Amino acid sequence: MRNAGPVLAVLGLILALWYAGAVWLNAAWTYDQASRNGTEVTMALLLSDTMAQERPVLPPPHQVAGELWKGLTAWAPSSKKSLVYHGLVTLTATFWGFVFGTVLGCLMAVGIVRSRVIELGLMPWAVISQTIPVVALAPMIVVLSNTLGFGERIGVENQLVSKTIIAAYLSYFPVLVGMVKGLRAPDQMQLDLLKTYGASEIQTFRLLRLPSSMPYLFASLKVGIAASLVGAIVGELPTGAIEGLGARMLIGSQFGSPIIVWAALFAAAILAGVLVVVMAGVERLVLKKMGMAQ
Amino acid sequence: ETVKLQLKWVTQAQFAGYYVAEAKGYYKEEGLEVEILPGGPDIAPAQVIAGGGADVIIDWMPSALAAREKGLPLVNIAQPFKSSGLMLTCLKETGVASPADFADKTLGVWFFGNEYPFLSWMSQLGLKTDGSPGGVTVLKQGFNVDPLLQKQAACISTMTYNEYGQVLDAGIKAEDLVTFKYEEQGVATLEDGLYVLEDNLKDPAFEEKMVKFVRASMKGWKDAEANPDEAAMIVLEADQTGAQTEAHQKFMMGEVAKLTAGSNGALDEADYKRTVATLMAGGSDPVITKEPEGAWTHQITDKALQ
Amino acid sequence: MLAAAVLFAWDLSRLAIRRAPRLAQVLVPVLGGLFALGLWEVLTRAFEVPEVILPAPSAIWGAILANLDLLRDDFIQTVLKGAVTGYVMGAAAAVLVAVLVDRVPFLRRGLLPVGNFVSALPIVGIAPIMVMWFGFDWQSKAAVVVVMVFFPVLVNMVAGLAAADRMQRDLMETWGATPTQRLRYLSLPAAMPFLFNGLKIAATLALIGAIVAENFGSPTLGMGFRISTAVGQLALPLVWAEIAVAALAGSVFYGLVSAAERRVTFWHPSQRGK
Amino acid sequence: MSQTAKPAPGQQTAPAIEARGVNLVFQTNDGPVQALKDVNLTINQGDFVSFIGPSGCGKTTFLRAIAALEHPTSGTLTVNGMTPDEARRKRAYGYVFQAAGLYPWRTIAKNISLPLEIMGFSKDEQEERTQRVLDLVDLKGFGQKFPWQLSGGMQQRASIARALAFDADILLMDEPFGALDEIVRDRLNEELLNLWARTGKTIGFVTHSIPEAVYLSTKIVVMSPRPGRITDVIDSPLPKHRPLDIRDTPEFIEIAHRVREGLRAGHAHD
Amino acid sequence: MSQTAKPAPGQQTAPAIEARGVNLVFQTNDGPVQALKDVNLTINQGDFVSFIGPSGCGKTTFLRAIAALEHPTSGTLTVNGMTPDEARRKRAYGYVFQAAGLYPWRTIAKNISLPLEIMGFSKDEQEERTQRVLDLVDLKGFGQKFPWQLSGGMQQRASIARALAFDADILLMDEPFGALDEIVRDRLNEELLNLWARTGKTIGFVTHSIPEAVYLSTKIVVMSPRPGRITDVIDSPLPKHRPLDIRDTPEFIEIAHRVREGLRAGHAHD
C-alpha cells in the first residue's frame, strides 16, 4: 500500500506520455482524411479526432480502458465476449504450462548439477530447444496431441494440451537456468560442513542446495510465469485460434480493431502482472518462513 | 460418422456454407458428425491433413498443387468457389493506375502458401520480386490492412469480401483507391476448394462419407447464398472469440455469395486448366514445374450432386 | 541395443570429462547430438513420418547445402540486425533502469510494479504494434526483442543489486562512499551473477523474438519469414535448415554470454570450480 | 546501573564521541531484543578505548551505532559534535569488522586500495599505501591473490590493512586480532600503538583479551550482557609509550584484575 | 625439517590419524601455493592434539585434509586405518569451522539439529540433544533466533554446539574459541576437557592461544609457515585431569615456553 503514491505518480507520467503519443501518432490519419475530404484541420479537431478514431495507431488510454472495462464487466464471465472468459482460458494453459515447465526445469537443473555428463550433454540442447520457433514445432505438437488423443483420454481438450505443451516449453528454460545457478550458490564452507556429516547427496540437496537456491528460483519463477503466459498466448495461434486472449488479439488485428487488440493486450499484461505479484507474494512468504527475508 | 474439416483461416463468413450446414443440421441429416477446425496463422491445412489431423481441408489450388508436387497427394473433390476474390488494392495518391506503374513500388503480399498467384502474376508482368531496381519491393503483409492505411506500401493484397471492406470501413473512399482483381487481370486461380488425400479416396467408406459431406456442404452454401444475413449471424455465433462484428460478417457474406454463385460444387475443368496455366507460366521460378496428374476428381461431386 | 549405445556414450563421456575436460566440453554435446540425430533419422524412416511433418536429418542436411546463400542472408537479417541489436539495447536499457530503480526508492516502488506489468505484454500483441511504429524491416524486430529481453534482465538485475550482504554494504557506508561509488564498487560486481542469469535467458529469447516477430510483417527476407513461408510451401527441410542455423546461432550466442560470465564472475562459488 | 565517564585528568580535548542515554532495541521474529540500555560515555579526541564484555553484550552494536550503521532507539550520540551520519559523510571512520568481509571479486591488493580509490587518492598514493599496509600485516606477496585463496587469519589481516590504509580520524575495530596467533598479534598490537601515538587518532577497539585491552587502551569500557550496559569505565594510568614488557608491571596487573572483576560481575548477572 | 611423533609413553592404542609424507599444493591464478610440505604425524585414539602456528601456515588445510575436504597432492593419510573419504562416509567427524558457517535460513536450534537429522536421530533425541548443547554453550533461549540476529561470538558458540550435538569419534575444531571472551572461553575449555575425558574422543584443535593449547592438549603440534611444515611435536606430561589453576604450575609454564620458542622460530623463518 505504501507503494500507492509512487505507483500513481509513475502511472500519471505514463498516461501523460501516452496521451501525447496518441495525439502525435494518430495525427497523420486525421490530416490524411482531411486532405482526402478537402477540409482544414483545426487544433480542436485534431485533439478530438485523435482521441476517438476507430482504428488509431495508438489508442488513447480511455479508449483502451473503456474497451477493457466493457470486456470485463459488460458480459457474463461465461460469455465469449467477456475478457474474463478468455482470460480464464488462457490462464488455464498458463497455469499448467507453468507447473509442468517448472517441474521439468527443476528436474533438469538437478540432473545438471549432479552430473557433469548430463550438464555437458543436456545444457547445449536445452539452449537449442529455446532457439526453435514454436511455428516449426506447433504442427508436430498439434498433430501429436490430436492423433494420440491424449487430451481426450484425460478429459480435456486437445487444444489445452497443445497450448500447455507450448507454455511449458517456453517456461522451463528460465527456471532451469536460475536453478542451476541457485543450486550451485552454496559456498564451500557450507558444502564442506555437510560433507563432514557424511550427508548423502539427497540430503545435501534437500538441506543445503535447495534452500540456498531460493532467491534464484524465485527470480526465475517470476520470469518463467510470464514466459508461460506468453507461451499460452502464442500457443493459441497455431493450434487453431478459437478462444483465449491470443485468439482475440489475432481476430482484433485481422479485422482492424486495434482497440480490441490493446484491450486484450492489457488484459494479458494485467494477468501477467497479477501472476508475478502473486509469485512475489509467495516468495516473500517462503523466504520469510525460511528466515531469509531479513 | 465423424468428419474433421480444417479451415484455411479463422471463423468467418468465407466459410459460411459449412457453418450453416452444421447449424441447420444438414450434416446431421446425412448422419455426419462434422468438426470444423478453424485455422489461423501458422496453420497449413495441408500439413494438418498429412499429419492425420483432418479428413478434408480447405485450401487454395496453387498451394494444394504445390503440395502435390512436394509429394503430398492432395486431390480436389469439390470447388464451391467459382471465382477468385483476390485483388491488389492501391492508394490512388501513390500514382498507381495500371500494372505498368508497379515498378519500384512496395507491394504487400500474403505468404504462407498464399503468395503463388501474386508471384505468377508478377512474372507474367515481367517484374522482378527480389527488390532489384525496376522490379517491385515485396512486403510480407501481416493479418490486416495497416500497411496501406499507414502508407508503408503502395498496394496491398485484399480479398473482395474482407480486407477491401476494412479499407473502406477505415474511412478511405472507394474513389481514392485503385483495385486490380486477379480475375480481371487474367491470372485468377481457384480458391477455397475441398481437398482430401488420394489414398483415402480408394476406400469406399471414405468416399461415401465425402459424398455425404459435400452434398450437405453445398446445401449449406446455397442456403447461405439465399439467406446471407442469417448465414452471417450463424458465423458470428460460431466465432468463439467474440471479436467479430455483425456488420463486417454481413458485408463478407454478401461478397462471398458473389464468388460461390456460379458453382454447384463440381470443379469446372476449364477453371482448373486456367489455374494450372497461370501457375506454370511463372517464368524463371514457376510454382509448379510440370502438369499435375490426378489433382482433381469428379468422383465425389458426381455422386453427391445427382 | 539402444540401451547399450546410451551406456557406451555415457561411459565415454565420463572418461572424456576426467581425462580431457576441455575436449569434453565439445565432445559430450556433440556425442549427445549425434546420438539424437541418429535416433531421429532411424525413427523417421522406421515410422515413415511424412516429410511435411518432420523431415529426416539427412534431408535437412541436403537443404542446408542447397540453400547456403539464402541461409546466410536470413541469418544476417534476423540474427545480426534484429536479435543482436535488440538484445544489446534491451539489456542495456534494463540494466540502466534497474540501477535507477535501485537508486531511487521512489522509482523502485513506483516503476517496478508498472515495469513488470508493461514488460509482461506478450510478443504476439507487441509485434504488430512495433511493425506499425517501426516499419517492416529489422528495426521493428529489434524493438520486439528489446521489449522481450527487458523484463528478464530487469528482474534479475534488481535482485542482483540487492544481493550484497550486510557487511559488504556497511563497509561502503563507513567509507562514506557516494551512491555512485557504492554502485560501481559494490552493487554492480555483486549483481553480476544475477545479471548473467538474466542475460542468458534473454539470449535465447532474443533470437526467438526476432524470428517470431517476422510473422507479423517483414521484408521477404529473414529466418522467421523463411520458416513461415516454407511451412506454407511444405518445404519442411528448408524450415529445419533454418532452425539448424537458429540453433547454431543461439548456442554460439549463449556460449559467448556464458564465456563472458565465466570471466566476469570467476569469483562466484558457482564458477570457482571451473 | 550506568556510569558517566569522567574526562581523563590532564586531558582537555573536545569529546570525539559522546553517548547520552543511548538505548537500542532490535525487533526480531520472536520479540524485541534490547541490545543497548541507557549507555552514557564520553570518548575524547585521541583516546584509545577498548570495549570488553561477554559475547552478545552489545559491543558490536555500540560500535556500529557510532559508525551510524545502527541508529539508537533513544538517546543522543554525537561524533566530533556532529551526528554519526554527518560524520560518516565526512569519512571520519575506518572500520574493521568482526569477520573479514573482503569483496570476493577483488584481489587482496585491490580490496585494500578500494577505500583509497573511493576517497580519491592518486594512483601512486594508492599503490604506495597498499604496499605499506600489506607489509605491515605481513601479507607481502599475497596482493594478487583472491580472498578465498587465503587462510582465515590472512583474510582478517587483509581487512585490518584495508582499514589502516587511509587515515580516518576515528578507527573502529571489532575484534580485529581474534583470529591471529600470539606473535603476530603482539606485533600488530605494537604497530597499532605506534600508529596511534604518531597520528593521535581516536580508536574504539573491541577485544576479548584482557591483557590486550589493558596494554592498548587509555580507557577500558567494561560491558555486561542483555541488555548491554556499561558496568565500568577504567581510565588507564599507563604512560603513552608502552613497551611489551609493561605487561609485567604491577599497575598493569592491577588494572587487568579490575577488568576481570568487572567481567565476572557481568557474567554473574547473566 | 619434518619430525615424526613418537607415540606417547604408556599409550598403546592404535593410531586414529596417521600422516606420512603429506604434501598439498594449491593451484592459484598466480602460481602454485604449497600449503603443506612433507607432513608426518601420528595421532592416537583418544589424543587431544592442538595445532599452533602462524597465520597461513596450513593448520586449516591439514585439518581439512584429515576430514577429506582437501586431498593431499602426495603422501598418505589414514583415519582409523581407512582413507579419510571412507571415514567420512562412516560419519567419523565433527567439524567446527573457523567461521561460524551457520545456515541463514535455519534458526539456531534448527542449525544444531541439522546433523542429527542427517544422521537419522529420532525427533525426540534431536530435541533433547539440541537443548542440551544450547545450554552447554550458554545459548538457552536463542534457539528460535536466526543466525544473523546473533552476535559474532554467539554464532561461533552455536557452531560449536552443532558439532558437539552428535557423537563423532573425531572432533576437528578450527579456532573454535577465537571470538569468545576469556571467561566464556575458560568455561568452554573446561567443558571440552570434561567431554573429552568422558568420551575418549580424538580431538584435533587449532588455536592461536599458547595457554589454551597447553591447557587442553596431550600433544601440541607446532607448525611453521609457507610451505607449512611441522617444526615440533610436544607430548604433554600434564595429567588427564586438569583444573584451571594448573596453568600456574611450572610444568605448564615450561611447555608454554617451548611452544613459544617453536613459534618464534617459525616466524623467523618467514
Ligand SMILES: Nc1ncnc2c1ncn2[C@@H]1O[C@H](COP(=O)(O)OP(=O)(O)OP(=O)(O)O)[C@@H](O)[C@H]1O
Ligand atoms: N582454496 C585455496 N586456494 C589457494 N590457496 C589456498 C586455498 N586455501 C588456502 N590456501 C593457502 O594455503 C596456505 C595455508 O592456509 P590455511 O588456511 O591452511 O592456513 P591456517 O594455518 O589455517 O591460517 P590461519 O591461522 O590464518 O587460519 C595459505 O598460504 C593460503 O593462502
Ligand SMILES: Nc1ncnc2c1ncn2[C@@H]1O[C@H](COP(=O)(O)OP(=O)(O)OP(=O)(O)O)[C@@H](O)[C@H]1O
Ligand atoms: N540484526 C540484529 N537483529 C536482532 N538482534 C540483533 C541483531 N544484531 C545483534 N542483535 C542482538 O543484540 C545483542 C548484542 O549483539 P552484539 O553483536 O552487539 O554483541 P557483541 O557484544 O558484539 O558480542 P560478540 O562478542 O559475541 O561479538 C545480541 O543479543 C544479539 O542477539
Ligand SMILES: Cc1ncc(C[n+]2csc(CCO)c2C)c(N)n1
Ligand atoms: C500468414 C497469413 N497471413 C495472412 C493471412 C490472411 N489471409 C490470406 S488469404 C485470406 C483470405 C482467405 O482466407 C486471408 C484472410 C493468412 N491466411 N495467412
Ligand SMILES: [Mg+2]
Ligand atoms: Mg561482536
Ligand SMILES: [Mg+2]
Ligand atoms: Mg585457518
